[in-house]
Amino acid sequence: MSSQDRALREWQAEREITRVILDYARGVDQRDYPRVRACFHAGARIDYGSFGGSPDALVDWLERVEPQVDRSSSHFGPPRIELDLERGTASVETYCLSVQVLPRDADGVARQTLAGLRYLDRFELRDGAWRIVERRNVADWSQSLRRTRE
Numbered sequence: 001m002s003s004q005d006r007a008l009r010e011w012q013a014e015r016e017i018t019r020v021i022l023d024y025a026r027g028v029d030q031r032d033y034p035r036v037r038a039c040f041h042a043g044a045r046i047d048y049g050s051f052g053g054s055p056d057a058l059v060d061w062l063e064r065v066e067p068q069v070d071r072s073s074s075h076f077g078p079p080r081i082e083l084d085l086e087r088g089t090a091s092v093e094t095y096c097l098s099v100q101v102l103p104r105d106a107d108g109v110a111r112q113t114l115a116g117l118r119y120l121d122r123f124e125l126r127d128g129a130w131r132i133v134e135r136r137n138v139a140d141w142s143q144s145l146r147r148t149r150e
Contacts (some may be wrong), residue, residue, distance in 0.1 A: 025074035088125035115142040
């Protein structure tokens, strides 16, 4: 394989991996759970501390906890991708700023949480598709804000 062909394959793999990461964020924020599920290969394992399990169990969990959130916005930085084309694997670390707005309580107080997260992923290439096979979420910091009715 020429160096140009290799560079093109690496670029294509990194682009597909980045798209999966962004699709995950979009799926969670828009509550598009089929999009979230599609980010993972069958048999993938996920560990978020407060959740651990399969992609199907993740979707079930999100469907239970997301109604407690009025709106969310996930902002991902560029992923750091360590690619092994020969093995069809990649180790990926992505920083995330997560914003969640909770519904107002009976006193009209709205809460907003901000969190600095890192997603530590292992991707595999299977049947021509790069998807997550292992995902761990590390919470580096969080802050809760309170806002009363104006």
